[in-house]
Amino acid sequence: xxxAAAAAAPTPAGNGTSVSAMxxxxxxxxxxxxxxSLDPDTFQKIHPAEFHRRFxxxxxxxxxxxxxxxxKAKISLGPVSTANGSAMVRLGDTTIICGVKAEVAEPKPAxxxxxxxxxxxxxxxxxxxxxxxxxPSELAxxxxxxxxxxxxxxxxxxxxxxxxxxxxxxxxxxxxIVCLNHGGNVVDAAMIALAAALKHTRLPQATYYETESTxxxxxxxxxxxxxxxxxxxxxxxxxxxxxxxxxxxxxxxxHLSTTLTYVLDAENGEAAxxxxxxxxxxxxxxxxxxxxDDARKRAVDVVAALAEAEQAGNRRPDVAAV
Amino acid sequence: xALAGQxxxxxxxxxxxxxxxxxxxxxxxxxxxxxPLKVRVGPGLQQEQGDLVAVKAGVLxxxxxxxxxxxxxxxxYVPAASDPVLGTVTARQGESFRVDIGSAHPAALSILAFxxxxxxxxxxxxxxxxxxxxxxxxxxxxxxxxxxVDPATGKAGGYGELKGGFVVKCSLRMARGYVNACSPWNxxxxxxxxxxxxxxxxxxIVTILAESISFELAVGLNGRVWINAKSCAxxxxxxxxxxxxxxxxxxxxxxxxxxxxxxxxxxMDTS
Amino acid sequence: MSARIRSDxxxxxxxxxxxxxxxxxxxxxxxxxxxxxxxxxxxxxxxGPMEVKIRDEKLDKATVEVVFKAAAGNSTTKERLYERxxxxxxxxxxxxxxxxxSAIRITLQVLTDDGGILSTALNAATLALVDxxxxxxxxxxxxxxxxxxxxxxxLDPTILELEAARSTHMFVFDNISDGALSNISTxxxxxxxxxxxxxxxxxxxxxxxxxxxxxxxxxxxREHGPEADA
Numbered sequence: 001x002x003x004a005a006a007a008a009a010p011t012p013a014g015n016g017t018s019v020s021a022m023x024x025x026x027x028x029x030x031x032x033x034x035x036x037s038l039d040p041d042t043f044q045k046i047h048p049a050e051f052h053r054r055f056x057x058x059x060x061x062x063x064x065x066x067x068x069x070x071x072k073a074k075i076s077l078g079p080v081s082t083a084n085g086s087a088m089v090r091l092g093d094t095t096i097i098c099g100v101k102a103e104v105a106e107p108k109p110a111x112x113x114x115x116x117x118x119x120x121x122x123x124x125x126x127x128x129x130x131x132x133x134x135x136p137s138e139l140a141x142x143x144x145x146x147x148x149x150x151x152x153x154x155x156x157x158x159x160x161x162x163x164x165x166x167x168x169x170x171x172x173x174x175x176x177i178v179c180l181n182h183g184g185n186v187v188d189a190a191m192i193a194l195a196a197a198l199k200h201t202r203l204p205q206a207t208y209y210e211t212e213s214t215x216x217x218x219x220x221x222x223x224x225x226x227x228x229x230x231x232x233x234x235x236x237x238x239x240x241x242x243x244x245x246x247x248x249x250x251x252x253x254x255h256l257s258t259t260l261t262y263v264l265d266a267e268n269g270e271a272a273x274x275x276x277x278x279x280x281x282x283x284x285x286x287x288x289x290x291x292x293d294d295a296r297k298r299a300v301d302v303v304a305a306l307a308e309a310e311q312a313g314n315r316r317p318d319v320a321a322v
Numbered sequence: 323x324a325l326a327g328q329x330x331x332x333x334x335x336x337x338x339x340x341x342x343x344x345x346x347x348x349x350x351x352x353x354x355x356x357x358p359l360k361v362r363v364g365p366g367l368q369q370e371q372g373d374l375v376a377v378k379a380g381v382l383x384x385x386x387x388x389x390x391x392x393x394x395x396x397x398x399y400v401p402a403a404s405d406p407v408l409g410t411v412t413a414r415q416g417e418s419f420r421v422d423i424g425s426a427h428p429a430a431l432s433i434l435a436f437x438x439x440x441x442x443x444x445x446x447x448x449x450x451x452x453x454x455x456x457x458x459x460x461x462x463x464x465x466x467x468x469x470x471v472d473p474a475t476g477k478a479g480g481y482g483e484l485k486g487g488f489v490v491k492c493s494l495r496m497a498r499g500y501v502n503a504c505s506p507w508n509x510x511x512x513x514x515x516x517x518x519x520x521x522x523x524x525x526x527i528v529t530i531l532a533e534s535i536s537f538e539l540a541v542g543l544n545g546r547v548w549i550n551a552k553s554c555a556x557x558x559x560x561x562x563x564x565x566x567x568x569x570x571x572x573x574x575x576x577x578x579x580x581x582x583x584x585x586x587x588x589x590m591d592t593s
Numbered sequence: 594m595s596a597r598i599r600s601d602x603x604x605x606x607x608x609x610x611x612x613x614x615x616x617x618x619x620x621x622x623x624x625x626x627x628x629x630x631x632x633x634x635x636x637x638x639x640x641g642p643m644e645v646k647i648r649d650e651k652l653d654k655a656t657v658e659v660v661f662k663a664a665a666g667n668s669t670t671k672e673r674l675y676e677r678x679x680x681x682x683x684x685x686x687x688x689x690x691x692x693x694x695s696a697i698r699i700t701l702q703v704l705t706d707d708g709g710i711l712s713t714a715l716n717a718a719t720l721a722l723v724d725x726x727x728x729x730x731x732x733x734x735x736x737x738x739x740x741x742x743x744x745x746x747x748l749d750p751t752i753l754e755l756e757a758a759r760s761t762h763m764f765v766f767d768n769i770s771d772g773a774l775s776n777i778s779t780x781x782x783x784x785x786x787x788x789x790x791x792x793x794x795x796x797x798x799x800x801x802x803x804x805x806x807x808x809x810x811x812x813x814x815r816e817h818g819p820e821a822d823a
Contacts, residue, residue: 285788292787339809397725
């Protein structure tokens with residue numbers, strides 16, 4: 001049985017594997033006594049929710065992680081050399097790339113000095129069998145919208161710093177976030193990528209010429225974008241309305257009763273910039289508070305990974321791990 | 323079994339909303355000697371850890387000491403076996419007709435489910451025909467199936483194509499015809515009253531109307547009522563009464579019927 | 594702090610605007626409700642269980658579709674987010690397993706928007722589902738609150754008040770569980786502020802639940818006459 005159990009736990013983490021093998025073995029033994037046996041892969045296919053339930057009841061998850069363990073955030077800055085700023089983020093199998101493109105636009109008359117930040121998450125069919133070609137999925141649209149609301153309401157970048165000439169020209173930053181591989185918890189990966197890419201963004205020097213009413217841009221001299229805060233998203237999943245797991249994988253996500261996302265400030269551990277819990281099972285007050293506390297610890301790790309990525313060199317596609 | 327003590331607010335309540343719990347406690351009077359206590363749970367209620375929980379809004383009803391159900395109103399029909407329904411033929415598909423009965427899925431009416439029908443002797447129904455039939459199969463996972471025969475006798479028993487007349491829609495509660503006496507477990511009783519007097523004979527609407535107008539009525543529990551009478555004016559009068567009384571307070575029904583009858587008399591006088 | 598005047602007639606930060614609802618307004622839909630909270634008003638219509646598009650068909654449960662229409666303008670991703678939150682909240686309450694391979698369609702039309710429109714829309718949808726006779730495990734009800742620049746918590750804010758918000762919070766609670774079904778919070782806030790918003794909304798939802806009960810009871814009494822209480 002040992003090889004089959006190892007297949008169910010692809011990242012053997014010593015302790016975790018032995019417990020998981022036990023859990024699955026117990027089931028196989030019971031099945032064998034009734035005249036037929038079931039290997040873990042088949043069991044996962046025909047009864048996925050029960051498969052995860054057995055692991056969680058033993059305090060371990062199908063990929064070998066303990067319940068509260070997050071996957072390492074691997075961040076590299078500047079993988080897209082043609083973008084004004086870019087970042088690639090990996091959380092386990094989840095891979096997300098984010099590019100910031102700066103364009104000159106006319107400001108709205110009501111706010112002549114304010115530029116714009118337009119986040120957009122794309123979940124193309126290549127990242128998961130759950131997405132079809134065509135208009136963006138509901139998840140992609142709603143996550144983009146939520147990121148936009150958070151960025152605006154927490155004042156991540158002062159929009160007036162994006163002003164080139166009041167009433168005539170401002171920067172609009174298109175933040176395109178593309179998921180390459182959907183291994184679960186795309187929201188966290190996307191927001192880490194957004195935060196990293198904006199921190200890494202440098203704007204070219206732009207001058208407005210009144211007589212021609214045009215803007216000229218010089219790429220030889222660039223100024224870093226001033227980002228006020230470091231947003232760290234932290235997502236938890238709730239299984240069977242009771243068991244909280246950190247950073248769910250795609251297989252786990254399909255069987256969760258609800259998910260819980262906090263957007264915290266990494267430098268000021270007291271502040272949060274958003275909480276999103278959409279439907280599903282009820283989450284009691286003490287669970288919301290306890291998850292917030294756990295989220296703070298995670299935020300410290302993500303900030304460390306970001307700092308490491310920055311040290312690793314601004315425009316060199318290097319990978320830094322927590 | 324009986325409802326738990328009055329200390330529980332829901333126990334005393336008759337009108338329930340979804341989520342209300344009705345704790346059940348053993349009642350000495352109904353404690354059965356034979357063994358475990360049995361409670362039968364009807365529409366609008368679910369069992370949860372020994373309690374009953376309302377899932378629809380309405381009045382909690384109880385019959386025979388241990389049968390509970392919710393009496394509420396809704397417009398959308400959900401098929402239930404042995405319900406008489408009125409449907410419109412929408413297509414002919416080989417061995418069966420496709421019939422719209424107002425539910426989420428169209429129902430199938432086999433060409434053999436008619437009195438005396440054989441493979442040679444097929445009923446001839448056109449698309450658009452109105453049929454009065456009975457649900458023989460109603461299961462949430464299967465397509466509903468209809469029949470135009472009484473399975474006990476093999477006779478049509480009032481089922482079949484309805485020609486002429488007029489169909490009006492009403493709420494499902496109205497269609498059930500104020501069947502206070504009939505619990506959902508007495509479907510047969512509902513069926514009999516609906517088949518032979520076409521609505522519960524105690525129903526004030528039918529009795530009061532029948533004193534002044536002679537008409538035929540076929541009531542489908544899917545909220546459709548077929549009306550036929552000698553003149554169009556009478557058909558319209560009956561149809562308007564049925565629609566006006568739908569959802570109206572019981573005390574207003576007499577007034578509404580008399581108002582419509584006076585209008586009918588005026589129309590007859592001028593013609 | 595005494596008698597703090599709000600942007601409308603209210604005197605207290607923890608005061609809700611008067612809210613009421615009227616049901617069965619539309620003759621063609623299976624259930625319809627208009628829910629008003631102050632000057633925010635949403636009309637909701639429910640159809641179902643009805644036929645479902647093949648690509649949305651689920652073999653073991655009903656598909657819940659939510660369409661949210663703003664008072665004016667084209668629908669944007671903001672409406673998409675509202676639709677998702679309302680759908681995922683109601684999906685947990687609707688007994689979808691009772692109607693496999695069918696659709697329950699909820700359409701929300703904002704009539705006037707004066708703040709707290711998501712919670713107003715959710716309340717309208719819950720009551721419209723009851724009106725349509727869809728089987729529900731519980732009744733979810735939403736309440737919005739905000740914290741202004743001085744750190745004062747304002748319950749059920751108007752659009753004018755929301756403009757000066759440091760953070761806004763929308764919570765959904767139902768009548769059977771002791772936790773939040775949904776929560777959207779944005780802005781900048783501390784854990785203490787968050788928990789006090791939770792507590793304020795939790796107690797404010799009781800008033801909405803009371804309205805749910807009285808409006809449903811009123812409707813049932815009208816239909817059943819005196820026998821309803823017999």
